[in-house]
Amino acid sequence: MNIRFGCKNSGPSDGCLFRKIKTKRQLAIADREQELLSLAERLMAEEGFSGLTMDKLVAACSYSKGTVYNHFSSKEDLLCALCIKCMETELTMFSQALTFEGNSREKLLAVCYAYRLHAVLNPTLFYCVLTAKTPAVSEKAKPERLQRQQELEQQLADICNHLFEHAMAAGDLQSPPAVPLSQLSFAAWAMAFGSNALLLAAGTTQLLKELQAENALLFNINLLLDGMGWQPLSRDWDYKASWQKIGQEVFKQELSTFREQGMAPGQRGKHP
Amino acid sequence: MNIRFGCKNSGPSDGCLFRKIKTKRQLAIADREQELLSLAERLMAEEGFSGLTMDKLVAACSYSKGTVYNHFSSKEDLLCALCIKCMETELTMFSQALTFEGNSREKLLAVCYAYRLHAVLNPTLFYCVLTAKTPAVSEKAKPERLQRQQELEQQLADICNHLFEHAMAAGDLQSPPAVPLSQLSFAAWAMAFGSNALLLAAGTTQLLKELQAENALLFNINLLLDGMGWQPLSRDWDYKASWQKIGQEVFKQELSTFREQGMAPGQRGKHP
DNA sequence: TCGTCAACATGACGATTCGTCATTAAATTA
DNA sequence: TAATTTAATGACGAATCGTCATGTTGACGA
The missing domain is CATH 1.10.357.10 (Tetracycline Repressor, domain 2)
Incomplete structure (x- = not known):
């Protein structure tokens, strides 16, 4: 097992919270987090505060629910x-x-x-x-x-x-x-x-x-x-x-x- | 049909919003609204903002869901x-x-x-x-x-x-x-x-x-x-x-x- | 090139919650 | 009391949340 700053069990979203991004995989994940955030921002701006739901975000993006929840542990x-x-x-x-x-x-x-x-x-x-x-x-x-x-x-x-x-x-x-x-x-x-x-x-x-x-x-x-x-x-x-x-x-x-x-x-x- | 300030279709909760409460029935309804409100206040204080749900309020009071919704049309x-x-x-x-x-x-x-x-x-x-x-x-x-x-x-x-x-x-x-x-x-x-x-x-x-x-x-x-x-x-x-x-x-x-x-x-x- | 394994992705699923509505009960009026 | 208006009930469908067993991917060593 790689020693990587306790990445175990922590899901992909860590990539952008740590100071240094290592692998290209983590880079892609960090990018995706920004993509999801922009999408969420747009959803909220368009449909209002309560218009932003996890289900809608999942539907609006090209990833699955599990992936989205890997980034954001909850609403x-x-x-x-x-x-x-x-x-x-x-x-x-x-x-x-x-x-x-x-x-x-x-x-x-x-x-x-x-x-x-x-x-x-x-x-x-x-x-x-x-x-x-x-x-x-x-x-x-x-x-x-x-x-x-x-x-x-x-x-x-x-x-x-x-x-x-x-x-x-x-x-x-x-x-x-x-x-x-x-x-x-x-x-x-x-x-x-x-x-x-x-x-x-x-x-x-x-x-x-x-x-x-x-x-x-x-x-x-x-x-x-x-x-x-x-x-x-x-x-x-x-x-x-x-x-x-x-x-x-x-x-x-x-x-x-x-x-x-x-x-x-x-x-x-x-x-x- | 009685002419009563357009009370039709408006449910019981009107009683306490109008300036004058007429019948004893409406009085009872207004009382119940206060009772429900106090209960909701307690629920929110005890379990926090998101701890207050309509279902919980219904469960906590002695009335049915429909009755509660007669008072409050939505959360x-x-x-x-x-x-x-x-x-x-x-x-x-x-x-x-x-x-x-x-x-x-x-x-x-x-x-x-x-x-x-x-x-x-x-x-x-x-x-x-x-x-x-x-x-x-x-x-x-x-x-x-x-x-x-x-x-x-x-x-x-x-x-x-x-x-x-x-x-x-x-x-x-x-x-x-x-x-x-x-x-x-x-x-x-x-x-x-x-x-x-x-x-x-x-x-x-x-x-x-x-x-x-x-x-x-x-x-x-x-x-x-x-x-x-x-x-x-x-x-x-x-x-x-x-x-x-x-x-x-x-x-x-x-x-x-x-x-x-x-x-x-x-x-x-x-x-x- | 291939095998292995940890990390990641998937979407079906159960649990809550919201709000509705056909039905039943009660109160009011005639 | 009969008729009629008004209120109460709770089963139900839709939407949402978050989970998890299963399938997939990609990094790495041989």
Whole structure:
């Protein structure tokens, strides 16, 4: 028996979770996992959250049920995998946002912009991330996947934390005494998350129709950062201009794709 | 044929959704709906979100499947009904919070306290409200229920809006020009919601363990209200003391119940 | 080239769950 | 009480989940 990092009994799906892919066979398996994930993403976008079932996925792909279950040990595991894919995309967009040239506060805004844009482009995946944190899901997902999920969460949080450090180093922000940086960072995260979630639900709720959803996140975050005393304050700087500049300079491509199609690729359907 | 507000073909569950309950029969039906809801709530608390199935509910009650389906046209409809029950409880607790004597800002804090307390006491119901806004649910729920849900949402939002009006009338808060009050109110709502959701997930996530979850919502809201310029600012007032005072004066009973049992009644189980 | 064996693929299958509907029972009205 | 409307019942079919015995493949050594 080959000694291969405990591959025994673990099925083919490990291929893409390990850092190094060895054989071409494992490579093919990892490829297939991505293929299945893309298919699942499309199914969910087309037919909504509950429209994604294992049976449908099996029917839609060219593999058998057993093979699909070799990749995803349960529906929850598949959901978790989708969540991971979503967060990886977020991470990419966040990194893209960090390239924006501006003061420390504008950089945080750029990340918020990325967060919002990602949510608008992938509303169903946003729900997916929400439910993936539900105990119902995390209890049935593969441990490796949960670990990967936490890794990504940490990386996303690190980006946010780093922006706060940067601001303090630049002298734009002073943390109150006895308040750890993570607390401030959490506040920003909570605001961004809450705004995004409510704005997404607002389409359903219709309670917030009069609200100008386009700039609501910017408005909310500005209030919060003003409360932190993050310089320059919103009364001393035109952050609305920054916001638009971020869109034009960093996410031009995503925005044009969005506007052309009315919706993002694969997001045309309903979400039943 | 009797003319009875179109009761035909509508099943027994209407009884409790109409404003007036007529016959004793309808009264009994409305009672049974509450009985079923309480049972469903307990099932969900004990066995988690996915532990609640229609079949289990039928097995756990003394009625037949058809009868249960006369009340709740689908699983999603049941979920929506639970969401409504949850929001009604919230509304009660919010009203309770409004009795707190204090300045305008403290009153808002009291409502936030109620929101947080409710979420901690009923974590599974919190998830329930989240998912009830999902298209998957709202598309299959009864129209009357969706309407009731929106009514409640409006009432909750009104409470929040009214607090802002009160603050402006008292001179504690000035809305920036060209910014509707609802925008400010939405910011507070988003912050409270986001903080609560993340804090709930934090138990799972473990990313925020170092965070002092107990006061995180207070901290976040304070930052936001400071950003709005809501007087007195947090540097001029001991809101931590207010927070504790709210708990002691308004929610003493809930807190003691919480501490005695370690968890709220019916919330002892896991959430798979 | 072939044999061997571990790893992988297959799809039939049992178990749940959802929701329906023909039938039976009860309540209301005449 | 008879007639009629309304509600309750649970057997049933369809859909879904996840498993497992069986068949297949491909890597590797001879």
